[in-house]
Amino acid sequence: MEKKTHFNTVLVTGGAGFIGSNFVKHILDTNVAKKVVVLDAFTYAGTPENLSPFIEKTEVLITTQGESFEKVEWKGDEEEIELQSQKLPRQWIPKLKPYRRRLVSLSELRERLDSFSTAEERFMLVVGSITDAPLVESLIGSVDAVVNFAAETHVDRSILNPGAFLTTDVVGTYTLLEAARKAGWSKESGHRFLHISTDEVYGVAYHGSFTEESPISPRNPYSAAKAAADRLTASFFTTYGLPVLIVRPSNNFGPYQYPEKLVPVMVINALNNKPLPIYGDGTQKREWLFVKDCCSGVATVLTSGRLGEVYNITAGNERENREVVHRILKRLGKPESLIRHVKDRPGHDIRYSISAEKLRRELGWQPQHSFEEAMDATIDWYVENKEWWQRILERDEEYRRFWEEWYGERLAT
Ligand SMILES: NC(=O)c1ccc[n+]([C@@H]2O[C@H](COP(=O)([O-])OP(=O)(O)OC[C@H]3O[C@@H](n4cnc5c(N)ncnc54)[C@H](O)[C@@H]3O)[C@@H](O)[C@H]2O)c1
Secondary structure (H helix, E strand, O other): OOOOOOEEEEEEEOOOOHHHHHHHHHHHHOOOEEEEEEEEOOOOOOOHHHHOOOHHHOOEEEEOOOOOOOEEEOOOOOOOOEEEOOOOOOOHHHHHOOOOEEEEOHHHHHHHHHHHHHOOOOEEEEEOOOOOHHHHHHHHOOOOEEEEOOOOOOHHHHHHOHHHHHHHHHHHHHHHHHHHHHOOOOOOOOOEEEEEOOHHHHOOOOOOOEOOOOOOOOOOHHHHHHHHHHHHHHHHHHHHOOOEEEEEEOEEEOOOOOOOOHHHHHHHHHHOOOOEEEEOOOOOEEEEEEHHHHHHHHHHHHHHOOOOOEEEEOOOOEEEHHHHHHHHHHHHOOOHHHEEEEOOOOOOOOEOOEOOHHHHHHHOOOOOOOHHHHHHHHHHHHHHOHHHHHHHHHHOHHHHHHHHHHHHHHHHO
């Protein structure tokens, strides 16, 4: 299959999240994409500041048709946009308030996409859900690739509320796939549909490392929903000849990760001299992948991957959770007495491990960052970018609710 070194316009879903926003910068910097359209629902995990400096230079587009917003009423520039939404939580409104926003119908959106294709601008941001079929169909008609990062991503939240994971991760992926199929994407059309899956779909690696040939065996609602989306994506290749690619990255760390995942939680709590909650004895093992290496892996698969194939992405770097926490405390000069061993996550997978041999051998990908340097740089990033995470913690009531519900009792006992 012919290698595609660059794309005119790539639709990046979930582009305001952690990996998605790093990926947007990566493909614009490396010219893998001439232009990027981000579609993001701005759930609690979507952070507009992650898209700086692009977001300041554009109008954030909000569609008044489609299914993301039922009813839209524009109350003037100074006031809040009044939106009732069945599909989107309202928390995106205060987050996007500092930015220039414009309400557009779907036909106006299509006109915007047409003029975007010939304009100098390289970045467009659309607020909406990947489950919104009319919106997604309007977008897919104007792009030559989709990279689907959008998802509910936190295992702990999937234990509290699995329904949201099925809706976004499974139905949302289906909605995108179906839109690409309806748009006539095929193996010959030059389009690409790259789905971001996860190493968690394989389940626990008691011994050795999983290859792409290993059976999948997800064990929590998050990984089960991701596995469903992963296999649905593959089925659109075998059934309809849709030009799909699937990647399964290991545990990412780096700048702009929402402060609910291990590294940012531990750094932030340590900086605030608050207890660091470690599940059980902290011996769970993960393979730690610097987000920039993940992005280069995804871009490699997008440009050179064989259609219909799955590629694992890992840099090895197997570490126990407690080792990562010790490293953070050491780097910050904080005492180990801050560590609090708390009741474990139910069904906690003790070890994930995958092999990226296929990606190295077939496509020549190599990670560029050592674990030690990248982890220290990441810790330093959270120290130097306090206002980034403080703003999130202050404005996000939902975060406080989650923290209380999940950790309140754990930390009290
Ligand atoms: N973080 C990791 O370690 C890791 C590892 C392997 C795979 N992945 C996968 O990579 C992808 C990105 O992960 P992340 O850590 O950046 O996640 P994240 O939680 O930081 O970001 C998810 C983004 O998706 C958006 N989103 C959620 N629901 C949406 C919807 N219905 N429509 C449009 N946008 C929606 C959110 O607003 C947010 O911006 C996910 O698919 C995840 O499963 C993550």
